[in-house]
Amino acid sequence: MTDASMASRVVRSSDYIPCEEAFVDTRLPGREGKMNYCIIGPGVAENEKQVVHIAEPHGFNVGGVSLPTGKINSLHSHTTAEVFLVCRGNWRFFWGYDGTDGEAVLSPGDVISIPTGTFRAFESVGSDNNFMLSWLGEDDPGHVTWANDVIEGAAEFGFYLRKDSSLVDVNAGDEMPASEDLLQPLSEAELLQFNRTSPAEMSARVYNVAQFAGLPGAFADCGLAGGAKRYHAIIGEGCHELGPARAHVLNPHSFSLGAVEAAPGNGFLTHRFGVKQVLTIGAGEWEVVLGDDHFSVGPEDTVSIPAGIWRSFRNTGTEPGIAYLATSGDLHADIEWAPDVLQQLG
Numbered sequence: 001m002t003d004a005s006m007a008s009r010v011v012r013s014s015d016y017i018p019c020e021e022a023f024v025d026t027r028l029p030g031r032e033g034k035m036n037y038c039i040i041g042p043g044v045a046e047n048e049k050q051v052v053h054i055a056e057p058h059g060f061n062v063g064g065v066s067l068p069t070g071k072i073n074s075l076h077s078h079t080t081a082e083v084f085l086v087c088r089g090n091w092r093f094f095w096g097y098d099g100t101d102g103e104a105v106l107s108p109g110d111v112i113s114i115p116t117g118t119f120r121a122f123e124s125v126g127s128d129n130n131f132m133l134s135w136l137g138e139d140d141p142g143h144v145t146w147a148n149d150v151i152e153g154a155a156e157f158g159f160y161l162r163k164d165s166s167l168v169d170v171n172a173g174d175e176m177p178a179s180e181d182l183l184q185p186l187s188e189a190e191l192l193q194f195n196r197t198s199p200a201e202m203s204a205r206v207y208n209v210a211q212f213a214g215l216p217g218a219f220a221d222c223g224l225a226g227g228a229k230r231y232h233a234i235i236g237e238g239c240h241e242l243g244p245a246r247a248h249v250l251n252p253h254s255f256s257l258g259a260v261e262a263a264p265g266n267g268f269l270t271h272r273f274g275v276k277q278v279l280t281i282g283a284g285e286w287e288v289v290l291g292d293d294h295f296s297v298g299p300e301d302t303v304s305i306p307a308g309i310w311r312s313f314r315n316t317g318t319e320p321g322i323a324y325l326a327t328s329g330d331l332h333a334d335i336e337w338a339p340d341v342l343q344q345l346g
């Protein structure tokens, strides 16, 4: 691979391009100013104007969202996993088909995995300086199902969804489809098919690196110079070397999610995996090496790591660092160490 192809795998948060009308709900009162981002994969965006930074399939999608304070992302459901990492701001999540089954206010560092088939919504509470990263399961995460009042309300503002969930913008001159081609509100029987999730079930699916010690010695290099780190098994089988360590959230997502905590000068020595991974920086300044190419990355930056390439990463800052590592697939991923690491391990 050339230098250019590696550089195109590093997407810096300062380069993330939002879409202000990614979804059918964006013209409803109280939804103004929602910014959606597609960093890896098209996600579930309904508007063809949404920019996708890296289109290559990874087995999951990575996106982001920000909302002005007090504004809402409307009630909707997904057919695949949806996981959020609160990077900045405070967010009130609420869920259930009428939004009253439970609520939780999340703060920076919180990761939440929302069960598939559960209606969920969230609003920004506290600060306009806010951002959440999100991971969606599968290469094709399908379409969002919106609560009925979203579909009915959007029509008043010229937004409709076809049955394939593509957006029709009548105000922008799109032709109005025949009514049989439009998505219809859900019947009561259909609504009753969606999941109910109790507050206790949802709170068991929230994890914050700051509130847990993490696993020591999760990788063979942890005892070597520059390899000290703790690993947090947040979702799925992961890529650690501890055997069947149980993650915080166990049901299949199509990816696993872990977090690496490392002091300055430490990180991951050179290794590789046979599946794709995506590294997202939570805190600190890091150097990522992909093959022969070195990249400096910081908070909220995203790095797509191809399968099979030798890679390392290291906290180059002066503060403790956190890097989130999403690994493609539901199976445990086995690590392969570079010859120089194996030599040090003796």
Ligand SMILES: [Fe+2]
Pocket: 076, 078, 082
């Ligand atoms: Fe969603």
